[in-house]
Amino acid sequence: MAAGFKTAEPQEYHRSFLKEKCRPDGRELGEFRPTTLNVGSINTANGSALVKIGNTTVICGIKAELAVPTADAPDKGYIVPNVDLPPLCSSRFRPGPPGEQAQVASQFIADIIDDTNIIKKEDLCIEKSKLCWVLYCDIMCLDYDGNLLDACIITLLAALKNAQLPKVTINKETDLPEVDTQHKRHLQINKHPVASSFAVFDDEVIIVDPTTEEESLATALITAVTDEDDQLCAFHKPGGSSLLAEKLQDCVSRAVTRNREINKLIDKVTESKKSSK
Amino acid sequence: MELDINSPVLREFGSEQSLLSKPDGSATFMQGDTSVMVGVYGPAEVKVNKEIYDRATLEVLIQPKSGMPSVRERTREQCVRETCEAALLSTLHPRSSLTLVLQVVHDDGSLLACCLNAACMVLMDAGLPMSRLFCGVTCAIDAEGQIITDPTAQQEKESRALLTFAIDSKEHNVMMSSTKGSFSMKEMQQCIAVSQKASERIFQFYRDSVKRRYSKIL
Amino acid sequence: MRETPLSNCERDFLLKGIQEKKRLDGRQTYDYRNIKISFGTDYGCCTVTLGKTRVLAQVSCELVPPKDSRPTEGIMFFNLELSPMASPGFQSNRQSELLVTLNRQLERCLRNSRCIDTESLCVISGEKVWQIRVDVHVLNHDGNLMDAASVAAISALCHFKRPEVAIQGRDVTVFSPEERDPVPLSVYHMPICVSFAFFQQGSYLLVDPCEKEELVMDGLLVLAMNKHREICSIQSSGGIMLLKDQVLRCSKIASVKVSEITELITKALENDRRARKEGGKFGFAESIAKERITVLTREEAPLDTTDIQATADGIISKADAPPEVVPSPVIVATGTGQVGEGLENTWGLEEDDEEEEMADVTERKTKEDEVMVLSDSEEEEVVILNQDGRSKRSQR
Numbered sequence: 001m002a003a004g005f006k007t008a009e010p011q012e013y014h015r016s017f018l019k020e021k022c023r024p025d026g027r028e029l030g031e032f033r034p035t036t037l038n039v040g041s042i043n044t045a046n047g048s049a050l051v052k053i054g055n056t057t058v059i060c061g062i063k064a065e066l067a068v069p070t071a072d073a074p075d076k077g078y079i080v081p082n083v084d085l086p087p088l089c090s091s092r093f094r095p096g097p098p099g100e101q102a103q104v105a106s107q108f109i110a111d112i113i114d115d116t117n118i119i120k121k122e123d124l125c126i127e128k129s130k131l132c133w134v135l136y137c138d139i140m141c142l143d144y145d146g147n148l149l150d151a152c153i154i155t156l157l158a159a160l161k162n163a164q165l166p167k168v169t170i171n172k173e174t175d176l177p178e179v180d181t182q183h184k185r186h187l188q189i190n191k192h193p194v195a196s197s198f199a200v201f202d203d204e205v206i207i208v209d210p211t212t213e214e215e216s217l218a219t220a221l222i223t224a225v226t227d228e229d230d231q232l233c234a235f236h237k238p239g240g241s242s243l244l245a246e247k248l249q250d251c252v253s254r255a256v257t258r259n260r261e262i263n264k265l266i267d268k269v270t271e272s273k274k275s276s277k
Numbered sequence: 278m279e280l281d282i283n284s285p286v287l288r289e290f291g292s293e294q295s296l297l298s299k300p301d302g303s304a305t306f307m308q309g310d311t312s313v314m315v316g317v318y319g320p321a322e323v324k325v326n327k328e329i330y331d332r333a334t335l336e337v338l339i340q341p342k343s344g345m346p347s348v349r350e351r352t353r354e355q356c357v358r359e360t361c362e363a364a365l366l367s368t369l370h371p372r373s374s375l376t377l378v379l380q381v382v383h384d385d386g387s388l389l390a391c392c393l394n395a396a397c398m399v400l401m402d403a404g405l406p407m408s409r410l411f412c413g414v415t416c417a418i419d420a421e422g423q424i425i426t427d428p429t430a431q432q433e434k435e436s437r438a439l440l441t442f443a444i445d446s447k448e449h450n451v452m453m454s455s456t457k458g459s460f461s462m463k464e465m466q467q468c469i470a471v472s473q474k475a476s477e478r479i480f481q482f483y484r485d486s487v488k489r490r491y492s493k494i495l
Numbered sequence: 496m497r498e499t500p501l502s503n504c505e506r507d508f509l510l511k512g513i514q515e516k517k518r519l520d521g522r523q524t525y526d527y528r529n530i531k532i533s534f535g536t537d538y539g540c541c542t543v544t545l546g547k548t549r550v551l552a553q554v555s556c557e558l559v560p561p562k563d564s565r566p567t568e569g570i571m572f573f574n575l576e577l578s579p580m581a582s583p584g585f586q587s588n589r590q591s592e593l594l595v596t597l598n599r600q601l602e603r604c605l606r607n608s609r610c611i612d613t614e615s616l617c618v619i620s621g622e623k624v625w626q627i628r629v630d631v632h633v634l635n636h637d638g639n640l641m642d643a644a645s646v647a648a649i650s651a652l653c654h655f656k657r658p659e660v661a662i663q664g665r666d667v668t669v670f671s672p673e674e675r676d677p678v679p680l681s682v683y684h685m686p687i688c689v690s691f692a693f694f695q696q697g698s699y700l701l702v703d704p705c706e707k708e709e710l711v712m713d714g715l716l717v718l719a720m721n722k723h724r725e726i727c728s729i730q731s732s733g734g735i736m737l738l739k740d741q742v743l744r745c746s747k748i749a750s751v752k753v754s755e756i757t758e759l760i761t762k763a764l765e766n767d768r769r770a771r772k773e774g775g776k777f778g779f780a781e782s783i784a785k786e787r788i789t790v791l792t793r794e795e796a797p798l799d800t801t802d803i804q805a806t807a808d809g810i811i812s813k814a815d816a817p818p819e820v821v822p823s824p825v826i827v828a829t830g831t832g833q834v835g836e837g838l839e840n841t842w843g844l845e846e847d848d849e850e851e852e853m854a855d856v857t858e859r860k861t862k863e864d865e866v867m868v869l870s871d872s873e874e875e876e877v878v879i880l881n882q883d884g885r886s887k888r889s890q891r
Contacts, residue, residue, distance in 0.1 A: 034835040036827075104355055107348045115458050220363070222454075230817075231459045239359025239443070242409075242450035245469045245806075249814040252462050256817040261834050265824035269832040276829040284797045291792030293783050297635040298547040299582050307780045307792075310536045314551075314634060316580035322497075338587055340578055342540070343555040343630045378580035380632060382542075382551065382779060383535050426798060466807035474798050486791040 011217055018205050025054075025211070030254060032209040035262070037154065037269050039162045046135075047163025047187075051155040053209065055145035057089075060155040061138050062163045066177060069125060069132045077124020077132035081109040083139045083152060090144035090212070101148075108236065109139070109152055112225060116191040116233045118160060123188055126168050131177055133165060146211040149223050153195040158266050162273070163187055191227045194262040195234075196255035198222040203241040208254060222248075224255040228263055285416075285426035287475055292395070292486060294402040300378075302403025306395035308427055310385035313395040317403045319375035327374065332367040337377045339392065342384070352455075353389055357396050360443045360453045364397075366406040375405070386429040387415035389441045389455060394479065401487065410446040412479040413453075414472035415439065418460055424468060426475055440468045444476035446483075498584035501710045509711050513699050519707060520546070525748055527703045530756065532650055532763040536778035538677065539655030543647040546705065547637035552647035553630045554655040558667065561617070561624040569616020570626040571606045573598065575644055581636040597640060600730055601631070604645050604686050604719040608727035611652060612681040618660055618667055625657060627680070638706035641717055645688035650760050653682050654767065686727040687756050689749040691716045697735050702748060716742070718749045722757040 006013045006024075017024050027033070033054030042048035045061035052058075069076060083105040085093045093099060098106070112118075124133040137159065139152050164184040171178050199210035199218035210218060220240025225233040232252065237243075288309030297303035300316030320333055327334045337358040339350045361377065377399065379392055393413030400407060417428035417436035425432050433439055438458030445452050451469060460468075509519065516524060528546030535541065539554030561568060575598045577585040585591070605611075616625040629651065631644045656677035659670045692704035692712040701708060709715075714733030720726050726746060731737060770777040783790055824834040 032835050034833055036831065036833040038831040040830050100351055100355065103348045103351045107352045111457060227459065231461055232456070232465055233459045235440070235454050235456045235465060237451070237454040238356045239361075239453045240363050242363070242445040242448065242452040244448075244450055245466060245810050246813060248451060248454075248469070249462065249466065249810050252465070253814050253817045257821060260817075260821040261824075264821060265832050265834045268824050268826055269830060272826050272832070273830040285800060286795055286797045287793075289780070289792065289795045291780065291783070291790065293787070294789040296789070297549065297580070298637055299635050300580060303580075303635075305779075305783075310778055310780065312535075312779050314580075316634075318579075318583050321583070338579060340576070340580075340587075340632060342551075342553045342632075343628060376579065376583075378578060380551065380578060380580060380634060383537060383540065385536070424800075424803075463807055463811055466810050467803050470803045470806040471798065471800055474800060474803070478793075478796070478798070482791065482793055489791055490788050
């Protein structure tokens, strides 16, 4: 009976739950799905992490390569994020070149990296205008069930924390780089941004951490990114129903709480990994 | 009050509607030197794979001035499209297509805001049914924390954060938000408040332009 | 979306008119529509309107390695774009036949005529040269795109200025416009395309066909010529046979038209230069006709922002402050942790598949006992963890 109701009138189905201040999967309006984090999931990558928010599963691998810095920024390395939404993760994605959602997500993550200076790009430079690191951050979604951006940013941050780069020196005589794989160092992480996504239902009810179904029925989506100093790094609302400034403020304060939760999680997990060695 | 001396301004702005013969609606919007031209086609027949059974399919294309559209244009397109979708009563034209093509003519800062304003002008020109109007306002926060509205490209470059909001004409609420750089909660709320103030002037402009078009006296 | 086709009645009407030397818009056979050239605030930005046809051209440049075959020459790159704004029939990123023809013609008119001194664009021979890129966007299609595009492209090239460079050994410094004045390109001559439409197997001829006339024409002859009456390219399409006399007559007409248009471009360039020099206003905002009822402008004006602070403070103080204490995450295994619970998690941490990727895990604290509850609203199972695994629930 309930299943039939859900298929025939999905909007009404969700509305009847939201009226009682709860959601079809049993969550409260402001409750995230359980978030599970695993670091060092890929041995061959320089750094990696896997995040699961409910069913949404995203994995990030970081590959570091040596390159020549660009002419206009000779003392900086660069970070290239890429979000991949393969047909594997949901039937809505088709094989072929990245669709709009993947492109927008990649750009969003690139903006976050640039705006917040997660890693100082100067740290990635080995020798000015000669050699620098390029970090390829490949983020792949394995299972898509809404709230992609949150998962992407957590996995990126955890993977960057997990990443280790070998020591590289330039041999003065041969002018060739020498890689010392014995000495590895972690990257210096300056900022810890965490995203929180919200969906707006019927132009007024705000729910946290929407699933695919909730995303498709929502009248607006919001993503707020905050760092550990409670500064906002991004407040992205691509359109949809208009909201009072007060409601936006509620989203921001929820995002601040979420940031603390997630940073604690990342810290603890990274620590447990370190202590086991 | 810290804002006394450098009180924020809106640059000179203006628009022209119905300037192209081919599209069903066309407009340019200029803010200072920033200028965007836009044309709209529709409601027209829609490709089968894009058809939505209960409303019109809206497509937004942003053409940069030189080179091919990049990922950045995709993000802008998404912002403009979803804002227009919220304002348009697209359920009145089910199984049809609306195509909005924006051509960047000159970028001197506040480009996304200009795109939004141009989009609203063109939807008005094409006479498409809308539940409300909207406008875009960009605010930049400079190194001293001062808010600059409608920044030029130079001011954007020097700024610490850049926030663009779309404000609706009904309740002056926030329809769209797109930001760059980091800022505090207070700064965001101030920017929203400034944008709401600025939006009043743009809505007045919309009203005046419609009045001018449909009055007999110049 | 498809282009509206021309009906037979319209077709017959147009052809009849042409036979009687009458055109739809009242022009004479050899008349051009009004040409308006305006320049943007950027160097190398120009819009041209030819009647209702409108194109926008933008020139840009960058330093690139030269082609191996020509190590001392700069590179010219032309890209004509049929924006879907111009006509419902145009689709973005689709190579249509019209697009290819126009691009080829533009290249032959401007690159192969060697109107720009490409050798002066060389910075370091064999290593770095300027690539000049010309983007032409068609904004409104009302026939004769070729002429409009060629006028826009050459005007933009004449208007364009590239940054000054200095060479020290093998290092190249590019100066911003504030540091050193940018330099214009050296333009040898200005080739301009003139299109002739032929009807009824070449018995009737029209200059500057509009879109409707293009739809009923039999053939098209495009002549590119400069004001010195030198022909830069001739292209005949549509499969009509032309007599030698016809071509000669066309070239005579073209030479008149070209000198008129060249004068117009020179005048427009001169006006823009004067406005810039005198510090007056220039750019597209100045070129729109303010007296039209569809045009409205507003002066720059300050905003009243007296109560901004109070509004912002009010909203922030009203909102709930975020709680200081947040739930602690549970570390399920080395390198794996979880925050929040209460929902089914199909990632089966209780199962042994975790072992594969972390072979070094020897000790796992599996605290949870499982309680399975079948939910009634959903078909899936829900795992509820008991007290031990449960941490403080998140607030709100």
